[in-house]
Structure formats: structure tokens, C-alpha cells
Amino acid sequence: MRKGPPASRTALTAAPAVLAVHGLLFLASCTADAPAPTTTEVEALAQSVKDAITTDALMTYSAMIAEHERPSGGPGENAAIDTIVATLEGRGVPVLVHELAAYASDPVSATVTVPGTDFSPPAITMAYSASSRGTVGEVVDMGTLADLPRLEAGTGERLVIEGEEFGADLPDLGGKVAIVDGQPRNVPTIALERMGAAAVVFVNPEERLNELIVTSTWGSPSLMNHHRLPRIPVAQIMRSAGEELRALMADGPVELRVETEVATGWKTMRLALATIEPAGVENAPYVVLGGHIDGWYHGATDEAASNAAMLAMALAFHDVRDRLRHGLVVAWWPGHSNARYAGSTWFADEFFTELRARGLAYMNIDGVGQMGARRFGAAASEAFRPFASRVVAETQGVDISPSRPGRNSDQAFNGVGLPLLQFNHTRLAEDGGYWWWHTTEDTYDKIDGDVLKTDTDIYAHALAEMLAGARYPVSLVAQVEALAAAIAVREEAAGGALQLDRHLGNRMERLRRVAADLDERADAGEIGAVDQVAFVRPLHRVMYVPLNDYHPDPGVSLGPLPGLAPARILVDEEADSDRRGFAVPVLMRERNRLIEAVDEALDVGYMRTTLASIRQELSEIREERDR
Incomplete structure (x- = not known):
């Protein structure tokens, strides 16, 4: 110099x-990037990565993961992690497994009965429901989720109903059991508990039971928010059971008994991280690609197929690391389904400073490979929306309007300030929708190999430009x-x-x-x-x-x-x-x-x-x- x-x-x-x-x-x-390749070189890189990812390999990896039932912190999840780690290590990909303590909640059983009758339909409880040996109360029909009052905005860690503390005219559900049409969620659970309900029974809009979670805490609860863990039992019944219950209510007051068992407490969980560093670039900035390793039951499309795609992409990008300008961290999150995104939240907390210095994006992958998928889409934060649209247009010839990412899908990186990106390929409602999601029916046969290959290629196409392109696409x-x-x-x-x-x-x-x-x-x-x-x-x-x-x-x-x-x-x-x-x-x-x-x-x-x-x-x- x-x-x-x-x-x-x-x-x-x-x-x-x-x-x-x-x-x-x-x-x-x-903060300077490595020397920039030409557009032709990036396109060639993307194609080589896609060529390295085969349908047979994707389906083999999916089967290896989906064979296990994978509640987070359990032996099935650990076996799936071990399989992924062994595959990565066998190909020389650097992989590290972190252990963390997470406050998890495993639903065990539920019964919903009308004492003195034969009304006892199939029922399940929800993650983070309170356990109850039998809560009895008169049933109150609260209609649908849309009929419930909103929560007040701007109250921080203390969630209350809109106007609740300022004279709002709200139903008094003290000692009652509320029934409401809709899938169990945190906001309606909060609202009904605030109105005094002794228990809540959600009536699924379809003839099925979907495993879900009802706490408003994000990640493991803290001293600031553990008071928001639900304190009432929550159960779910099918649509036909709701119709039968309402028929009984038409003849007069009905008492309902709700019994729930939920195993909630601290678990040790394992988080596998594969790291692909650009050759010759020290402390390179990186993209985080993440998807949850745990699942309800065998969780084939949610989310063994995504885990397989992540594994295949980690292997393929590792093989071309000498042509990358940015790094890739691939994370198999534990604690998504039964611990409210505990794994990704722990990672964001633990590596906050490094993520702020070197993190370029969080790319989430979820629900890929669904048989019968016909609609392409994307969820992208504002800076990524033009890029997301272009990727789908280039790979599928389809015009899309990316949506704003919701408060779901391990989106634990907003506080870090990482832009977000996720691609979607879903079934249409007219085809029955994603009916097996979060049920015992999410099995290996629901994965379509051709769809999974298409979906993986979309992600690989985007990542090739993000990791090797001359211009970062925000x-x-x-x-x-x-x-x-x-x-x-x-x-x-x-x-x-x-x-x-x-x-x-x-x-x-x-x-x-x-x-x-x-x-x-x-x-x-x-x-x-x-x-x-x-x-x-x-x-x-x-x-x-x-x-x-x-x-x-x-x-x-x-x-x-x-x-x-x-x-x-x-x-x-x-x-x-x-x-x-x-x-x-x-x-x-x-x-x-x-x-x-x-x-x-x-x-x-x-x-x-x-x-x-x-x-x-x-x-x-x-x-x-x-x-």
C-alpha cells in the first residue's frame, strides 16, 4: 500500500x-465480497447444483427421516439427526451438533364427554394446554374464530382483549366450557381464557384432528412472558362431533367434561448445523437455510421432505464451495412443533452478534414435495420480493405476488434484522388442500418425488445467485x-x-x-x-x-x-x-x-x-x- x-x-x-x-x-x-463471476458462470453453477441433486437421492433421504416419529427431544428425532450428520460427515461437510435446553409440551390424551350420555367423540389436546383430570362446565357456543374479540395492540408482554380494561362489553364465561369453530391457535385461546372460560374445545372445520400449539410464548418461555402459558385445558374435536354437540345444546343447557393430559417441561434438544464456507474467503458472510427436524408423527411432508432437500443442497453446495462468494449455514431446527420454535430462537439468541455482522438472510423451507401441489408462491420480506418473483418466473414460468411472512415458520430472526425468504408449492382447496398436515396421515406416500425435485431446484436456483452472484439480490x-x-x-x-x-x-x-x-x-x-x-x-x-x-x-x-x-x-x-x-x-x-x-x-x-x-x-x- x-x-x-x-x-x-x-x-x-x-x-x-x-x-x-x-x-x-x-x-x-x-465487508468486501470475493471477485464476482459472470452471469453465465452463476447460471452454470446453479445448473451443476441442480444436476447433483437427484430425485432418487431426495426420496432416499426422505425415507430415512420419515421412518421415525419425531417429537422434539425424543429418540426418533435424535435418530433422524444422527442419520443426517452421518451423511454429511461421510461427504466431508463440516457439521456441528449443539445441545440446548428447551421448554417443550407433548400432548398425551384428551376426552370430551357429556356426562350421562354416550357423547364421547375422538379428541386430542394441544401443546401447552393445561392438564386437567376433568373440568366440567356448561357449554357456551362462541361461534367461529372470526366472532371472537381482538386482542389489544401495544400492550407488550401482557396480552388483553381490546377494550377489556376500559369498560368493553365482553361475555362472562366464568366457569363455562367454550366451544368455537376453527383450528386451535394462541390468540383465541388467550381471548377465551381472558373472558373466564374454564376450558376450550375447538371444533375442527373439517372431519379431522390437526395437532397444534396454543401458547403465545415464542421459543422457551422467559421471566418476562411465562405468565402467558395457557392455564386452562384445551381440546379439539371433529366437525361432526361439533354438530352433534350443538344438536344436544338445542334441547337445553348441556354440561361438558374436558379431560387433558399434557407433558410439559424442560428437554434436552439437539440442533445440527452444516457449514459451507467459500474456499479461500475467511469469515465470509452467509445465508441461513433452515427447516424443522421435528414433526408430528412421521411428518413426511412436514417436514422430512424439506429435511431431505436441505441435506441434498448442503452436499451439492459443499462440492462447489470453490465457486461461492458467500457461505451457507444449514440448520435442522428442533423444537418447532412442540416447543414453539425453540431451536431457531435459541440459535438467534446465541449467535445474535455474529448474525448481525455476517448474516445475509434467513431462508425457511417447509412443506415441500406435497403430492398434487399445483400453486407456486413465496413469502418474502420487502427487499426480497422482486427476487422471489423472478426466481419463480425463471424456474417455473409463473408470475407470483410474494406475501408478507407471517409470525410462524421459525421466523426467529426479525430482531436480528435478517431479510426473510421462503418458497411455496401447495395443493389447491379444490383438490382437498393439505388435508394430512399435522395428522397421522402425513406419511411417506404423500411425498411426490417429481414435486420434491422441482421444489428443491427452486431453492437451489435462488441460493446459487445469493451465494455466488455478482450482485446480492435484494x-x-x-x-x-x-x-x-x-x-x-x-x-x-x-x-x-x-x-x-x-x-x-x-x-x-x-x-x-x-x-x-x-x-x-x-x-x-x-x-x-x-x-x-x-x-x-x-x-x-x-x-x-x-x-x-x-x-x-x-x-x-x-x-x-x-x-x-x-x-x-x-x-x-x-x-x-x-x-x-x-x-x-x-x-x-x-x-x-x-x-x-x-x-x-x-x-x-x-x-x-x-x-x-x-x-x-x-x-x-x-x-x-x-x-
Whole structure:
């Protein structure tokens, strides 16, 4: 490195300036990508990876995993993990197995009966239901899930019903057993428990029983949120049983007895991680590809087929690691189904700092390989939506509109600020839908080898560009435009009372300019993936996380800018009401958090632009010196 630039470059002649430039250049080099391949080379890489992944191998791996019943922390899950680890090690892929303690909940049994009658239909209980040796109460029909009151927004760790503490007219279910049409979920369980229900029986809309989970805690419960674990028994019966029960209720009051047994407590779980490092690139940034290893019963499409696809991709990308610019971490999450995403949440907590420094994305894979799948789609955070659409168009010739990721599917990385991506290929309702999901019928015969190969190739196609492409495929302009649209929606919900435009000033205009400039620099190869994601990160966090970036939220879907969800209260309530008054401080603080996120993105953008300019200027200096 030169001790000083040529005299003609007077802006850089002063020694302090030179030292500053060298320091900034060193910082820039820490996030620089490896040399960029051509589009043709990336396409060839993608094709070689796809060619290496065969349908026979995918089905063999699926069978090896689906032969085991895999409740998390159990011997079947451990056997599946051992099989995956042995396969990786046999091919020389670095793999590490972490052990973690997780608070899991295994449903054991349930009975739902009308004492003195022969009404005793098939029933199951839910993960994290309370156990009960027999809770008896008069049945109250609460209709459907859509008939239940909403939860209040902006209350943080304490979840209550909308208006509950401000005189809302709510049913008194004290001592009663509530029945409601719909699959068991956390929000209706909370609402019914808050209204005093002694027990809840969900009536499945179909003639089946789907294993599900009803806690609002995310990952293992903490001191901050363990109070939200359900304290009432929860059961599920089929549609026909609900119809029979309602027929009995038509003749007069009916008492229902609900008995549940649930094994809830701490378990040791194992998390397998395969790491593919680009050859010759030290501490390379990486993409996390994850899917859960546990499943209900044999869990063939949910999720042995996805585990097989992950294994095949780990092997294939390891074989071409000398052609990669970014790394790949493949994670088989435990604790998804019966521990509320405990494995992925532990990983996000344990490796938070490294993920913020080197993480480029979280790509989730779930439910692939379904027989009869006909509809392609994707769930993608804002910066990835153009890319997700393009991948499906390039591989399948289908136009899609990616949806916003929900609060599910091991999406434990919003607090880290990682953009999210998942591809979907599902059955149509007219074909019966995904009827075997979370049931004993999710067996190996439900996997279609050709569909699984198609689905795996979509992921491999996307990963090839993410790991080896000349330009990391996020759109910063799309991220900013989505933020602007979300701000407008929240302002409209508040009837203009938030005055976000006034408080933001010209920040959004500046943010648009910076995003466009960074996208152009990414196109030109002047900035790399770490630079792009650094800009996205603060905006992603405020778009997806309510109130707190470090402690997982309850997993209640509140839409973009969830911290500003209480904005509707400003319109719903009178100016002098307590509910409105109490909402105002929350909204002021969330407004400040939004402004800070925009300022952080602007600072990142300006710094990365400066570093790119310095790199370019020094490159020109070297060229001039060498002439």
C-alpha cells in the first residue's frame, strides 16, 4: 500500500486524511465480497447444483427421516439427526451438533364427554394446554374464530382483549366450557381464557384432528412472558362431533367434561448445523437455510421432505464451495412443533452478534414435495420480493405476488434484522388442500418425488445467485417503498393524528435517494452484500418487530410497522378517554423508534457510499500510479 497519494490529488495529501482513508478502506475491505463471476458462470453453477441433486437421492433421504416419529427431544428425532450428520460427515461437510435446553409440551390424551350420555367423540389436546383430570362446565357456543374479540395492540408482554380494561362489553364465561369453530391457535385461546372460560374445545372445520400449539410464548418461555402459558385445558374435536354437540345444546343447557393430559417441561434438544464456507474467503458472510427436524408423527411432508432437500443442497453446495462468494449455514431446527420454535430462537439468541455482522438472510423451507401441489408462491420480506418473483418466473414460468411472512415458520430472526425468504408449492382447496398436515396421515406416500425435485431446484436456483452472484439480490428501493406505504397506512388508520410526515421531515425523501444510489452501486459492483443488508436491517426490524428487538414478541400478526398498530385507537376512542390517552405514549415512542430506524439506515447508507467512493478514488490513484 502506498504511503501517500500523488501530489496532484491534493484532497488526499494531508497525513491525517491519508490515515483516515486507509482506516476506512480497511473497514470496507472487511465487508468486501470475493471477485464476482459472470452471469453465465452463476447460471452454470446453479445448473451443476441442480444436476447433483437427484430425485432418487431426495426420496432416499426422505425415507430415512420419515421412518421415525419425531417429537422434539425424543429418540426418533435424535435418530433422524444422527442419520443426517452421518451423511454429511461421510461427504466431508463440516457439521456441528449443539445441545440446548428447551421448554417443550407433548400432548398425551384428551376426552370430551357429556356426562350421562354416550357423547364421547375422538379428541386430542394441544401443546401447552393445561392438564386437567376433568373440568366440567356448561357449554357456551362462541361461534367461529372470526366472532371472537381482538386482542389489544401495544400492550407488550401482557396480552388483553381490546377494550377489556376500559369498560368493553365482553361475555362472562366464568366457569363455562367454550366451544368455537376453527383450528386451535394462541390468540383465541388467550381471548377465551381472558373472558373466564374454564376450558376450550375447538371444533375442527373439517372431519379431522390437526395437532397444534396454543401458547403465545415464542421459543422457551422467559421471566418476562411465562405468565402467558395457557392455564386452562384445551381440546379439539371433529366437525361432526361439533354438530352433534350443538344438536344436544338445542334441547337445553348441556354440561361438558374436558379431560387433558399434557407433558410439559424442560428437554434436552439437539440442533445440527452444516457449514459451507467459500474456499479461500475467511469469515465470509452467509445465508441461513433452515427447516424443522421435528414433526408430528412421521411428518413426511412436514417436514422430512424439506429435511431431505436441505441435506441434498448442503452436499451439492459443499462440492462447489470453490465457486461461492458467500457461505451457507444449514440448520435442522428442533423444537418447532412442540416447543414453539425453540431451536431457531435459541440459535438467534446465541449467535445474535455474529448474525448481525455476517448474516445475509434467513431462508425457511417447509412443506415441500406435497403430492398434487399445483400453486407456486413465496413469502418474502420487502427487499426480497422482486427476487422471489423472478426466481419463480425463471424456474417455473409463473408470475407470483410474494406475501408478507407471517409470525410462524421459525421466523426467529426479525430482531436480528435478517431479510426473510421462503418458497411455496401447495395443493389447491379444490383438490382437498393439505388435508394430512399435522395428522397421522402425513406419511411417506404423500411425498411426490417429481414435486420434491422441482421444489428443491427452486431453492437451489435462488441460493446459487445469493451465494455466488455478482450482485446480492435484494432491492433497497423496494424496502423503502414498502416502508413508505406502511407509514401511510398507519397514518390513515390514525386519522392523521400521528403526524408522521411532520416528524419525519425530509427523511423519507433522503432515504429514497440513498436506496436508489446504493442499488446502483450494487449493480456496478461498488458495494457488497453486507453493505446492502446493513441498510435493510434497521428498516426490517421496525417493519416486523413491535416494541423490542431483543425479546421475541408474542407472535400475534399486527401487519407492517406493528409497533404502530395502536394507531386505530386514536380514531376509535374519544379524545378524553383513558384508552386513547394511554395509547398516545406508546405511539409517540414507536414513532421515535421509526425515526431512529430511518436515521440508522441513512447513516449506514452515507457511510457505505463514502467507503465505495474512497475505494473508487484509491483505485483510480493506483491506476494513475501504475501508468
